[in-house]
Amino acid sequence: MADSLASIPVTMSTLAGRGAAHPAPVSGFWPGIGEALRRYRPWILGLQWLVVLGYATLLVVPAWLPLPAEDSHLWNDISRFAQFAFWGLWWPGVMVATVSLGRVWCGVLCPEGALTEWASRRGLGLPVPRWMKWSGWPLFAFLCTTTYGQLISVYEYPKAALLILGGSTLAAIAVGLVYGKGSRIWCRHLCPANGVFALLAKIAPLHYAVDRAAWEAHGPQKYVDCAPLVDIRRMKGASDCHACGKCSGHRDAVWLSARKPWAEILDVTIKPKLRDVWMLLFGVLGIATMAFQWSSSPILIDIKMSTAEWLLDHGHDLLLQNDAPWWLLTHFPEANDVFTWLDGAVIVAYLVGGGAALGVALTAATAIAARIAGNDGPGFARLALGLVPLGAASVILGLSMLTISHLKAEHLSLDWLGLPRLGLLAAGALFSLFLAWRLTHGVRLTRRIASLLAFAAAPALMAQIWTTVFFVW
Numbered sequence: 007m008a009d010s011l012a013s014i015p016v017t018m019s020t021l022a023g024r025g026a027a028h029p030a031p032v033s034g035f036w037p038g039i040g041e042a043l044r045r046y047r048p049w050i051l052g053l054q055w056l057v058v059l060g061y062a063t064l065l066v067v068p069a070w071l072p073l074p075a076e077d078s079h080l081w082n083d084i085s086r087f088a089q090f091a092f093w094g095l096w097w098p099g100v101m102v103a104t105v106s107l108g109r110v111w112c113g114v115l116c117p118e119g120a121l122t123e124w125a126s127r128r129g130l131g132l133p134v135p136r137w138m139k140w141s142g143w144p145l146f147a148f149l150c151t152t153t154y155g156q157l158i159s160v161y162e163y164p165k166a167a168l169l170i171l172g173g174s175t176l177a178a179i180a181v182g183l184v185y186g187k188g189s190r191i192w193c194r195h196l197c198p199a200n201g202v203f204a205l206l207a208k209i210a211p212l213h214y215a216v217d218r219a220a221w222e223a224h225g226p227q228k229y230v231d232c233a234p235l236v237d238i239r240r241m242k243g244a245s246d247c248h249a250c251g252k253c254s255g256h257r258d259a260v261w262l263s264a265r266k267p268w269a270e271i272l273d274v275t276i277k278p279k280l281r282d283v284w285m286l287l288f289g290v291l292g293i294a295t296m297a298f299q300w301s302s303s304p305i306l307i308d309i310k311m312s313t314a315e316w317l318l319d320h321g322h323d324l325l326l327q328n329d330a331p332w333w334l335l336t337h338f339p340e341a342n343d344v345f346t347w348l349d350g351a352v353i354v355a356y357l358v359g360g361g362a363a364l365g366v367a368l369t370a371a372t373a374i375a376a377r378i379a380g381n382d383g384p385g386f387a388r389l390a391l392g393l394v395p396l397g398a399a400s401v402i403l404g405l406s407m408l409t410i411s412h413l414k415a416e417h418l419s420l421d422w423l424g425l426p427r428l429g430l431l432a433a434g435a436l437f438s439l440f441l442a443w444r445l446t447h448g449v450r451l452t453r454r455i456a457s458l459l460a461f462a463a464a465p466a467l468m469a470q471i472w473t474t475v476f477f478v479w
């Protein structure tokens with residue numbers, strides 16, 4: 007925190023106007039950006055509605071059109087353009103933006119966030135029920151949508167995209183209409199991407215820093231209705247904050263600030279949450295990695311072929327039927343793309359089984375490293391969060407595969423991509439190793455080195471997986 011606040015060029019205590027209804031003028035680039043976000047909020051709301059309009063158009067229109075022709079392009083077919091916009095630009099772009107700017111996508115541009123907040127201003131305003139506060143929702147929702155998305159080929163077909171994204175948006179509106187008042191209950195508790203964004207924002211070099219002393223010393227000031235219901239006074243990290251800028255300057259104590267990307271994970275005053283750890287190990291690094299690579303995996307084909315042979319030999323050919331509806335399993339005969347029940351079962355087994363196995367292996371490496379570090383070490387949960395940069399690199403690499411396949415389909419030559427991919431993977435792995443080293447500060451040197459070596463098994467495993475996907479399969 008000291009790092010963050012030091013980056014504000016004018017100390018809080020020197021700011022004039024403490025106790026005034028409006029925050030004092032602030033200098034400095036980042037605090038100024040935060041102030042601009044607050045001041046120009048009506049413009050941002052207008053921008054959010056433009057994004058809602060674009061999102062709805064690209065989601066709904068292609069779903070009612072025939073599938074794009076083989077020779078169509080991004081620039082002359084709305085379905086292809088929408089596919090590229092959603093999966094080639096939007097998702098990888100949002101991940102990159104979250105790592106580099108914090109959750110600014112959530113607070114400034116997200117159409118689902120804007121809609122649920124809008125609905126919540128007009129809805130019943132009921133209190134949030136206990137079941138909705140279950141800390142396992144982010145991981146559970148992420149696992150379900152990731153697996154279901156692969157079963158219905160959400161990246162390929164507009165109807166599938168409409169079902170998953172549109173369904174999520176309708177659920178967000180419904181939650182807004184029933185719960186909360188002007189808040190984003192959906193985003194805080196149920197959004198399937200919330201857990202991923204919360205993790206990636208931990209290494210963002212920007213956050214809203216809170217000067218607790220200035221806050222306490224300040225006189226009463228109008229309450230800030232933070233849509234994701236962050237306890238701003240006690241806010242220390244960037245995970246829960248949607249970076250909307252509404253609280254910029256509040257009590258002369260909250261300012262958008264630069265920080266070191268490792269500051270939050272190394273901050274011992276922030277208690278690590280196990281729900282973040284499981285989301286990272288089993289969600290972002292586990293099942294998401296399997297979801298990105300199952301379609302090119304020869305292992306999956308081997309499993310499928312041998313299971314099919316066994317089923318035929320034993321007269322169980324029901325699983326080889328392909329009569330499932332498109333909303334359950336991919337069924338687009340016009341594109342020669344039809345899944346059998348066996349395809350569906352093998353994909354689920356590969357994603358869930360492979361994701362769980364990967365998660366267990368990463369957990370084991372981290373737990374052993376924490377054990378070696380002993381009582382002077384950071385403990386399992388804090389050390390596991392050292393893998394956040396690796397998770398960020400992994401998810402960006404995975405999502406950018408969609409960008410690349412779209413561009414390759416347009417005959418762009420991307421043979422040079424091997425090196426940048428390796429570079430991103432190495433950067434994520436080295437950043438994670440650096441965090442593990444810093445987190446074990448205070449541990450005896452031999453133990454510290456042994457702990458780092460055990461921890462290094464996690465980046466090594468992920469590097470092995472990604473290099474196999476990129477250079478072997």
Ligand code: SF4
Nearest residue numbers: 232247248250251253
């Ligand atoms: S704490 Fe809340 S009000 Fe402040 S920037 Fe973050 S999301 Fe916006």
